[in-house]
Amino acid sequence: MSGTKTLTDLGLAARGGAPAGITGLSVDSRAAAPGHLFAALPGVRAHGAGFVPQALERGAVAVLTDAEGAALCGEAVAAAGAALIVSDEPRAALARAAALWSGAQPRVMAAVTGTNGKTSVASFLRQIWIALGHRAVNLGTTGVEGAWETPLRHTTPEPITLHRVLAEAAAAGVTHAAMEASSHGLDQRRLDGVVLTAAGFSSFSQDHLDYHPDLDAYFDAKAGLFARVLGEEGAAVVNLDAERGFDMAAIARARGQRVIGVGRGPEADLRLVAQRCDPQGQELRLSWGGAAYQAKLGLVGDFQAWNAALAAGLAIACGDAPGRVMAALPALETVRGRMQLAAARTNGAGVYVDYAHTPDAVATALRALRPHVMGRLVAVIGAGGDRDAAKRPLMGAAAMAEADHVIVTDDNPRSEDPATIRAEVMEGAPDAEEVGDRAEAILRAVAALGPGDALLIAGKGHETGQEIAGVTYPFDDAEQASLAVAALEGRTA
Numbered sequence: 395m396s397g398t399k400t401l402t403d404l405g406l407a408a409r410g411g412a413p414a415g416i417t418g419l420s421v422d423s424r425a426a427a428p429g430h431l432f433a434a435l436p437g438v439r440a441h442g443a444g445f446v447p448q449a450l451e452r453g454a455v456a457v458l459t460d461a462e463g464a465a466l467c468g469e470a471v472a473a474a475g476a477a478l479i480v481s482d483e484p485r486a487a488l489a490r491a492a493a494l495w496s497g498a499q500p501r502v503m504a505a506v507t508g509t510n511g512k513t514s515v516a517s518f519l520r521q522i523w524i525a526l527g528h529r530a531v532n533l534g535t536t537g538v539e540g541a542w543e544t545p546l547r548h549t550t551p552e553p554i555t556l557h558r559v560l561a562e563a564a565a566a567g568v569t570h571a572a573m574e575a576s577s578h579g580l581d582q583r584r585l586d587g588v589v590l591t592a593a594g595f596s597s598f599s600q601d602h603l604d605y606h607p608d609l610d611a612y613f614d615a616k617a618g619l620f621a622r623v624l625g626e627e628g629a630a631v632v633n634l635d636a637e638r639g640f641d642m643a644a645i646a647r648a649r650g651q652r653v654i655g656v657g658r659g660p661e662a663d664l665r666l667v668a669q670r671c672d673p674q675g676q677e678l679r680l681s682w683g684g685a686a687y688q689a690k691l692g693l694v695g696d697f698q699a700w701n702a703a704l705a706a707g708l709a710i711a712c713g714d715a716p717g718r719v720m721a722a723l724p725a726l727e728t729v730r731g732r733m734q735l736a737a738a739r740t741n742g743a744g745v746y747v748d749y750a751h752t753p754d755a756v757a758t759a760l761r762a763l764r765p766h767v768m769g770r771l772v773a774v775i776g777a778g779g780d781r782d783a784a785k786r787p788l789m790g791a792a793a794m795a796e797a798d799h800v801i802v803t804d805d806n807p808r809s810e811d812p813a814t815i816r817a818e819v820m821e822g823a824p825d826a827e828e829v830g831d832r833a834e835a836i837l838r839a840v841a842a843l844g845p846g847d848a849l850l851i852a853g854k855g856h857e858t859g860q861e862i863a864g865v866t867y868p869f870d871d872a873e874q875a876s877l878a879v880a881a882l883e884g885r886t887a
């Protein structure tokens with residue numbers, strides 16, 4: 395992992411100039427150091443080639459870029475006597491170079507994509523693996539969790555960080571890793587250097603149309619996991635009940651991959667035959683290879699069973715015996731902030747914290763709670779700033795359609811005007827109550843709960859901050875829920 399490597403070691407060929415040794419890789423000029431290969435990548439806001447002079451000044455000895463970047467920085471690179479590597483796919487070249495640089499990853503790796511459910515499936519898969527005696531981690535929105543832990547900034551880290559973390563995990567004895575493949579990560583080729591045993595597809599619905607030109611482009615980015623990243627010898631585990639699930643299975647089959655369909659229909663290989671709710675969770679009946687399995691899940695929400703089944707399919711695809719995998723399901727624990735029972739009023743009304751931040755997730759989460767609610771279902775929702783604005787009224791409409799009362803509040807307004815975001819959400823939820831301050835919104839919602847009611851606080855899940863105009867203020871929905879109950883019932887939280 396340390397020391398120096400040649401460009402050839404990293405799978406790269408320079409147009410001119412061959413530095414003696416590369417001492418490290420960087421993608422941001424501010425992180426460049428003497429002996430580095432600097433990847434000058436085309437970005438959303440700028441072309442990294444514009445930062446090549448700074449990278450050279452900091453000691454970079456090689457620059458990897460595309461043709462446009464070479465035209466911008468070629469002279470500066472030549473003048474500094476550095477090597478110039480030009481690639482049609484500089485992000486893919488960087489991903490492979492990062493893998494070669496770090497040189498190790500856990501032996502068994504699975505990646506999961508989908509609009510919703512990635513973190514849940516990755517966590518469930520890691521939990522199954524640990525129950526079966528493997529040293530395992532999951533990597534994604536909640537950082538690296540399991541046998542070895544470290545925080546991450548992205549759901550799918552850029553390749554230099556990703557491969558450093560994978561190599562560190564492998565050095566710590568981790569043999570199994572489940573990672574999330576975000577659409578940004580796939581589009582930017584962040585995980586193209588990872589060797590996968592299996593890949594999973596959980597769901598597809600609208601999100602991130604601020605980044606992808608349209609829904610088809612968004613789907614194509616996700617399909618890259620099967621069409622490009624997973625090799626022909628890999629196994630594709632697909633939720634056939636998901637929108638476009640059959641399309642994804644066809645893409646995998648066309649690559650020659652083994653396809654394991656998961657779902658409720660008869661065409662599924664791993665079939666969820668029956669699902670029955672009880673107050674603590676649900677009882678499942680599953681079938682695989684002609685055998686039937688029964689499992690009691692301590693997880694509330696039918697979507698959690700779909701995610702658990704997908705995780706089970708991935709564990710089987712990665713080589714564990716089906717009977718042992720099914721036997722591990724009852725021990726699955728809720729992923730923090732995913733349909734988490736955060737507090738309860740003395741009248742029995744439950745307060746759930748969930749990470750639903752897309753229209754489909756808001757509808758799915760509320761529908762999932764309904765069978766557990768005798769009285770009214772209340773929802774607190776908001777939408778993030780500097781993210782897909784088109785989803786805001788759809789999130790409002792989904793909440794309005796599925797809940798009995800909706801409170802619209804703030805969720806990471808970031809650089810945008812919070813009142814404008816709330817107004818956009820309320821276009822779809824005209825009868826909703828508007829309470830900008832999130833703590834006050836939660837307090838009001840908790841106060842309104844009668845016996846048999848339930849509250850879903852959506853959007854922030856495990857997050858511990860509220861990001862407003864460049865400042866992140868401490869904020870935790872689960873903590874606020876407990877505080878609200880305590881304040882209303884004269885207890886200490």
Ligand SMILES: CC(=O)N[C@H]1[C@@H](OP(=O)(O)OP(=O)(O)OC[C@H]2O[C@@H](n3ccc(=O)[nH]c3=O)[C@H](O)[C@@H]2O)O[C@H](CO)[C@@H](O)[C@@H]1O[C@H](C)C(=O)N[C@@H](C)C(=O)N[C@H](CCC(=O)O)C(=O)O
Nearest residue numbers: 421422423435437438439440442445548549550552576578
């Ligand atoms: C939209 C997006 O994904 N942007 C990512 C992308 O940035 P970019 O290439 O577009 O950046 P840019 O600002 O145009 O700059 C161009 C290039 O110049 C470089 N630069 C820039 C400034 C400087 O001083 N020196 C320098 O070298 C940058 O490192 C970059 O390579 O590549 C950067 C380096 O890898 C990422 O940090 C950055 O993530 C930004 C911060 C981000 O917020 N991304 C989010 C949206 C994201 O990726 N989210 C997904 C999850 C989404 C989900 O599933 O909900 C994730 O996987 O986390």
Ligand SMILES: Nc1ncnc2c1ncn2[C@@H]1O[C@H](COP(=O)(O)OP(=O)(O)OP(=O)(O)O)[C@@H](O)[C@H]1O
Nearest residue numbers: 509510511512513514535597748749750755758759
């Ligand atoms: N299979 C599913 N189908 C539809 N909605 C789901 C599914 N799984 C989870 N959800 C909803 O999506 C929310 C987020 O789940 P999770 O964190 O697992 O998704 P993710 O894909 O990792 O999200 P992100 O894009 O933020 O990384 C959950 O809290 C729930 O409301």
Ligand SMILES: N[C@H](CCC[C@H](N)C(=O)O)C(=O)O
Nearest residue numbers: 751777778781805806853854
């Ligand atoms: N990974 C998602 C998380 C959204 C969570 C929500 N709290 C928001 O800020 O929009 C994103 O960055 O789009």
Ligand SMILES: [Mg+2]
Nearest residue numbers: 512513534535
């Ligand atoms: Mg996630």
